[in-house]
Amino acid sequence: xxxxxxxxxxxxxxxxxxxxxxxxxxxxxxxxxxxxxxxxxxxxxxxxxxxxxxxxxxxxxxxxxxxxxxxxxxxxxxxxxxxxxxxxxxxxxxxxxxxxxxxxxxxxxxxxxxxxxxxxxxxxxxxxxxxxxxxxxxxxxxxxxxxxxxxxxxxxxxxxxxxxxxxxxxxxxxxxxxxx
Amino acid sequence: xxxxxxxxxxxxxxxxxxxxxxxxxxxxxxxxxxxxxxxxxxxxxxxxxxxxxxxxxxxxxxxxxxxxxxxxxxxxxxxxxxxxxxxxxxxxxxxxxxxxxxxxxxxxxxxxxxxxxxxxxxxxxxxxxxxxxxxxxxxxxxxxxxxxxxxxxxxxxxxxxxxxxxxxxxxxxxxxxxxxxxxxxxxxxxxxxxxxxxxxxxxxxxxxxxxxxxxxxxxxxxxxxxxxxxxxxxxxxxxxxxxxxxxxxxxxxxxxxxxxxxxxxxxxxxxxxxxxxxxxxxxxxxxxxxxxxxxxxxxxxxxxxxxxxxxxxxxxxxxxxxxxxxxxxxxxxxxxxxxxxxxxxxxxxxxxxxxxxxxxxxxxxxxxxxxxxxxxxxxxxx
Numbered sequence: 001x002x003x004x005x006x007x008x009x010x011x012x013x014x015x016x017x018x019x020x021x022x023x024x025x026x027x028x029x030x031x032x033x034x035x036x037x038x039x040x041x042x043x044x045x046x047x048x049x050x051x052x053x054x055x056x057x058x059x060x061x062x063x064x065x066x067x068x069x070x071x072x073x074x075x076x077x078x079x080x081x082x083x084x085x086x087x088x089x090x091x092x093x094x095x096x097x098x099x100x101x102x103x104x105x106x107x108x109x110x111x112x113x114x115x116x117x118x119x120x121x122x123x124x125x126x127x128x129x130x131x132x133x134x135x136x137x138x139x140x141x142x143x144x145x146x147x148x149x150x151x152x153x154x155x156x157x158x159x160x161x162x163x164x165x166x167x168x169x170x171x172x173x174x175x176x177x178x179x180x
Numbered sequence: 181x182x183x184x185x186x187x188x189x190x191x192x193x194x195x196x197x198x199x200x201x202x203x204x205x206x207x208x209x210x211x212x213x214x215x216x217x218x219x220x221x222x223x224x225x226x227x228x229x230x231x232x233x234x235x236x237x238x239x240x241x242x243x244x245x246x247x248x249x250x251x252x253x254x255x256x257x258x259x260x261x262x263x264x265x266x267x268x269x270x271x272x273x274x275x276x277x278x279x280x281x282x283x284x285x286x287x288x289x290x291x292x293x294x295x296x297x298x299x300x301x302x303x304x305x306x307x308x309x310x311x312x313x314x315x316x317x318x319x320x321x322x323x324x325x326x327x328x329x330x331x332x333x334x335x336x337x338x339x340x341x342x343x344x345x346x347x348x349x350x351x352x353x354x355x356x357x358x359x360x361x362x363x364x365x366x367x368x369x370x371x372x373x374x375x376x377x378x379x380x381x382x383x384x385x386x387x388x389x390x391x392x393x394x395x396x397x398x399x400x401x402x403x404x405x406x407x408x409x410x411x412x413x414x415x416x417x418x419x420x421x422x423x424x425x426x427x428x429x430x431x432x433x434x435x436x437x438x439x440x441x442x443x444x445x446x447x448x449x450x451x452x453x454x455x456x457x458x459x460x461x462x463x464x465x466x467x468x469x470x471x472x473x474x475x476x477x478x479x480x481x482x483x484x485x486x487x488x489x490x491x492x493x494x495x496x497x498x499x500x501x502x503x504x505x506x507x508x509x510x511x512x513x514x515x516x517x518x519x520x521x522x523x524x525x526x527x528x529x530x531x532x533x534x535x536x537x538x539x540x541x542x543x544x545x546x547x548x549x550x551x552x553x554x555x556x557x558x559x560x561x562x
Contacts (some may be wrong), residue, residue, distance in 0.1 A: 021187075021358060029358045030186040035187070037358040041297055063547055064357055064465075140391040 001033075001058040004143060005066040009051045009083050010075030010099075012041060015130030018040075020052035021153050023134060027056045030148035044084040049078060056143065071141065075098055093099065094137060111140065111179055117143060118171050127161075128168035135169040139176020146173055184363040191216035191352040193325050193361060194284060195224060197332035198256050200277035200364070201371060203251040203282075204230035207244035209237055209263060212296040213352040215285035218257035226440055232314055236261035242270035242283065245413040249281050252374060252400035252407065254336055258284035261303050262293050264310070271345055272311035272409040273490075275434065278388070278396055280339035280374070282332075284348040286355040287464075289515075289542030298542030299352040301464055304519040306491050307347045314431050316438035318346045318445055319493040323467040328354060330369060331447065331490055337372035337447060342437055343396050349492060351515070353465035353544055374398060381405070387393025389416040394437055439494050446499055447490035452478055458554065459504055460537075463489040465544065470513040473549045482555075492520065497527040501522075507559050510534045 006023075010016045017039050024035040035056045042048035053066040068089035074080035080100045087093055091108040098116040115132045119125075131153075138144060146169065153165050186193070198206075198307040206221040215284055217235070225232040231248075235241040238259055247253035250562035259267065264285045272280055285307065307319045318338050323333040328350065335346040377397035379385045381404040390396050408418035413430055415421045438445065451474055453459065462470040468490040477484045488505050489496070500523075504510050510528060512521040518536045525531040536555040539545045553560060 025187040025360060029185060034360055038353065039356060061359075062468045062475065064353065064359070064468060065544055065546070067546065067548075 002057075003055065003057040003084050004071065004144045005069045005088070006054040006056070006071040007051060007069040007071070007083060008054070008075075009049070009079035010073075011046045011078070013049070014075050015127070016050050016073075016075065017041070019054045019130040019134045020054050022135075022156065023154075024054045024056065025156075026144045026148035026152045029053070030151050031144055033058055034061055036061045038064050049076075049082070051079070051083075055175045058060045065087060070138070071143075073137065075129075075133065077101065092140065093144075094133070096133070111136075111180075113175055115172065115175070118175065119168055122171055123164055123167055127162070128164050131168035132172040132175075135172020136176040137172070139173040140179050141176075146170075182362070184365070185360055185362060188325075189216055189356055189358050190325050190328050190350060191356065192220045193328050194219045194258075194332050194348070194350070194355075195220040196363060197329040198223060198254075198282070198336065199228065200366075200369070201328075201333045201336035202254045202373070202442065203247065203256055203336070204228070205248040205255045206230070206257065207235050207241045207248070207255075209235050209241050209259065211238075211260045211263045212260045212293075213288055213355050214260050215444060216355070217284060217286070238535055239270055239384045242267045242274070242281075244276050245272060245281050246277070246279050249279050250398075250401040252376075252398075252403075252427055254280075254340075254374075256282040256284065256336075258286065260286050260288050260296070260348065261300075261306070262559040264303060264306065268306075268311040269340040272313060272315070274345045275311065275315045275317065276411050277409050278434075279342040279409075280343050281345050282335045282348060283345055284350060287349065289349040289352070295542040297352070299465065299515060299544050300540075301349075301351055301466060301515040301540060302517075302519070302540075303349060303512075304516065307349055314435060315491055316435045318344060318438060318491070319349055320346065320447065320491050321349045321464045322354065322490060323462075323464055323471075323488060324354075324539065325357075325359050325556070327449075327490065329361065329364065330441045333371070334447065337370075340372040341395070342441070343398070344438065349464065351464050353468075357465075364474075364552055376400065377405075379405070385435070386416040387416060387418045388549070390433065394433075414524070442494040442496060443498070445491055445494060446496040448496065449488040450486070450489065450503065451475075451488070452483075452485040453486075453487060453503055455483050456507060457483045458485070458511065458557075459507040460486045460511050460513050460550070461489065461500065461504075461520070462482065462486065463492060463520065464515075466489055466513050466515050469545050469547050469550060473550045476547070489520070495523045500524055500530065501527045504528050508533065511537050511550070511553060511557070513537045513545065513550055517538050538551075
């Protein structure tokens with residue numbers, strides 16, 4: 001298997017780290033892969049730039065950070081401005097149309113998706129924005145199966161919120177599949 | 181799905197290891213990047229009938245676990261550099277009164293309040309000499325979660341064996357990183373239980389009279405025997421003494437019980453050392469970057485090796501000297517201004533061949549940082 005290096009970036013409170021953890025956990029617990037997840041953030045609980053790195057592989061991972069991601073997700077303009085130059089040539093860049101105005105042509109597949117808008121139109125709350133993003137990501141890349149993600153959700157979030165998370169994931173997958 | 185397969189943070193895994201070792205009392209005060217240890221303890225201890233206390237500060241936290249340990253419990257507290265500074269007074273007390281306990285310091289970047297959410301390894305010397313006066317101490321570390329588990333259990337075992345505080349010097353990357361791990365089955369790692377006195381109630385008990393093998397049996401405080409515990413120089417009854425002979429004997433005992441067992445306490449891992457021309461020496465999360473470089477260069481046929489130290493104090497001088505005897509270059513990889521570098525230079529045959537690859541800016545050291553130093557040493561320029 002090719003080694004996947006992902007960087008999720010955005011602002012504190014958007015659920016970036018949660019999404020990264022859920023993806024890596026799905027790969028490890030349900031797909032028998034090896035993964036490492038790290039994060040960097042400021043001292044504040046909300047706001048501030050947030051970044052989470054995930055490496056998924058089938059062989060041992062020593063250095064746990066990502067220098068050049070082949071998948072980069074930017075959910076704020078600040079994150080996009082800061083991280084768009086580090087993408088690996090031939091990689092995949094996912095941004096949200098509501099928050100990010102792209103201005104650079106990068107040597108990568110560039111996908112500007114209306115994830116926030118779709119979640120607001122169909123579900124009406126932004127708390128599951130991150131699940132829609134994760135859905136779009138696996139919709140495009142088939143990195144892990146959606147059932148693996150749902151298995152993790154079942155054990156890690158309160159059952160009252162399972163349905164809207166699953167709905168947001170499905171919306172994302174549908175959006176991502178269009179770019180397969 | 182395997183029940184024992186987990187994907188959790190190093191901090192949470194440290195808690196699971198402590199519970200595995202038999203911990204049933206925790207007192208602490210939250211501080212980034214160690215807070216998950218406290219949070220997870222608060223959740224897990226009530227589930228198994230243990231006691232969790234959030235204290236008013238770090239000194240109180242260490243004092244609380246010292247008291248609980250004396251009454252027969254396995255105990256731990258966790259903090260980061262700033263809190264560890266505050267604990268030094270009580271740490272000295274625990275060393276002097278010979279009270280088994282485990283203190284986790286999840287290191288952050290910088291000195292003083294530093295950079296709370298970033299990584300550093302600047303507390304190596306503080307762990308050794310932070311508290312005043314002659315003493316010896318056991319300090320251990322790990323670079324991955326499976327080792328965090330083994331080393332944490334080991335820390336409890338050594339604390340009981342030598343009746344001493346043991347410091348677990350983790351760092352932000354190991355503490356916050358999530359990776360795949362298997363929780364060992366019960367019994368897979370042997371546990372050392374408390375050595376209790378066989379002296380019956382009503383018979384004189386000397387709390388500070390070592391057995392012939394140097395070990396010191398405890399009577400659970402508040403149970404069968406009345407005795408004194410103090411931070412002052414004390415006799416075999418535990419009462420303060422200014423007798424030079426007693427003072428000499430006590431200091432020697434406190435230092436020798438650990439330093440004479442350096443070989444037994446040394447934990448390390450080695451990778452490709454047999455024929456290595458250049459040896460990297462590293463520990464904690466920095467060892468992950470070092471191993472990355474070593475595996476990478478080995479696959480290209482270069483003779484690079486790694487000695488990963490898991491016991492930092494007592495420093496395994498003779499081990500390092502022996503392993504590095506045939507190396508042309510030794511490079512110490514760490515995230516401080518050269519704290520382990522000094523110890524390595526003391527013990528190798530040619531200290532002028534020892535170099536430092538480090539970072540002190542709160543950023544995790546990368547394989548490129550190490551490669552740049554290797555290129556400089558080899559005269560290739562950066």
